[in-house]
Amino acid sequence: MRKLKFRWIFFSLLFLVGVSISVGYNFKTQHKKKQMTAHIVYFWTNPNLSAADKEKFEAGLRSLLKIKSIKQGYVGKPSTTEARDVVDNSFAYTLMLFFDDVKGHDAYQIDPIHLKFVEENKQYWTKVVVYDADTM
Incomplete structure (x- = not known):
């Protein structure tokens, strides 16, 4: 049971880090538009x-x-x-x-x-x- 809880926490944190990186990347690229x-x-x-x-x-x-x-x-x-x-x-x-x-x-x-x-x-x-x- 303890291993299952650890895995759940580990994968939840991994998911949150991935989402944070993705959102940060999208924010940067959307606000760094090319001059035309x-x-x-x-x-x-x-x-x-x-x-x-x-x-x-x-x-x-x-x-x-x-x-x-x-x-x-x-x-x-x-x-x-x-x-x-x-x-x-x-x-x-x-x-x-x-x-x-x-x-x-x-x-x-x-x-x-x-x-x-x-x-x-x-x-x-x-x-x-x-x-x-x-x-x-």
Whole structure:
């Protein structure tokens, strides 16, 4: 009976040590995120775009996601979140791109796919605002 109690205590402690190490490791890795460079672009489009023009513009935005230096990328429209003084939903489209670093961003800027997008789609927008940021 005493051996059984000792084994139970021993394996319980071993289990707790294993869980503690695992939780500590996960905490460290989750809080030690890699720095990235974000490139967020907001487009205000010409108000009288046809449905075909909108489709072409949206396809052009999605084509940018194929650029190799992009690690994550999303195309979006204004959300239907509650209207508040601090929210600006006046844009028509947004492009959210994430790169490993500024070098990836710079490679994106001169990539032929990006240059083609600008040339073929610049007539569709009236205003573009870009926010670049490095994650912390």
